[in-house]
Amino acid sequence: MSSNVAAGAIDHHHDPSTSTGIPNKKLIMWAFLASDCMFFGTLISTHLIYRLHPGVDSPDPRAVFDLELTSFSTFILLMSSLMMALAVSTIQKGYLRSFRRYTLVTIFFGMIFLGCQVYEFTHFVHGAKMTLSNSIFGSTFYVLTGTHGTHVAIGVLWLIMMYVRSFKPVDAMKHAGSWILMNVVHVAIFAAAAILSLMTVLGIFHVAETEGYGPAMLAAFGKEYWPVYLGAAACIAVLWRLATRGGAVEFDQRHAVDVEMMGLYWHFVDIVWIVIFTAVYLLEYVFPAGPIPV
Secondary structure, eight states, X not given: OOOOOXXXXXXXXXXXXXXXXXXXXXXXXXXXXXXXXXXXXXXXXXXXXXXXXXXXXXXXXXXXXXXXXXXXXXXXXXXXXXXXXXXXXXXXXXOHHHHHHHHXXXXXXXXXXXXXXXXXXXXXXXXXXXXXXXXXXXXXXXXXXXXXXXXHHHHXXXXXXXXXXXXXXXXXXXXXHHHHHHHHHHHHHHHHHHHHHHHHHHHHHHHHHHHXXXXXXXXXXXXXXXXXXXXXXXXXXXXXXXXXXXXXXXXXXXXXXXXXXHHHHHHHHHHHHHHHIIIIIIHHHHSOSSOOOO
16 A cells, blocks of 8 residues: 555656756765775775785685585675565555565665574684684675674664654654653664564574584474564564554655665675675685685
């Protein structure tokens, strides 16, 4: 179902109020992404240069990386980009409830990616003994991937704020009490969902280390982490149910340009990760800088 929208289609791509025909918000976002592109280009170039000149104590990346895990997190992030595109499309058409659901899935996928990265960093530090300061490779790797992870975390926070904003009533002053209460409920549930989802992802990989991937892993995970898993599922179910909440709200087609800005940022983060995944991970297996470990 759609929210209360203005009659007729709203064209956000050709804004007559600007000399360029493009909304100023989108121009600002494009300018920011252009500067961020140069920033990531510098970090990626630095990593590629120093990988050709490893230090004496630099670990072999192929002995450190878990390509299966990183491939999984890459797939999840790419799927989140699809969900983000669907969220933009639905709000442009005024389908508010569908927008909320696609936004929730995007947030959920972003949290899974962050959980995988937290596990990966923890494994690299404690398992492979690769830290930020004991090798040049570790320094460039953590700065590059950590910066990208920070961008994903900012994007998830931005999506949560936009999702909560979609519940703002038309007469916010008249319904200030219920509006504030709804914000508090959403923030609390999102915080609980984020923590429990992260614990779920870390628990899955922790069990997989000892049990391997298969039915034994699922049985061990269910036995040891079932309260965490059920808690995360309950939080997600409540958020999904709240997404269908009706009522006259301020958020509609007129705010589609704000969602488009978020979409530009999220797609940029995904594209950057594809470059990082190729240049940092896959490159080590296609064009290794050193001998392949036995």
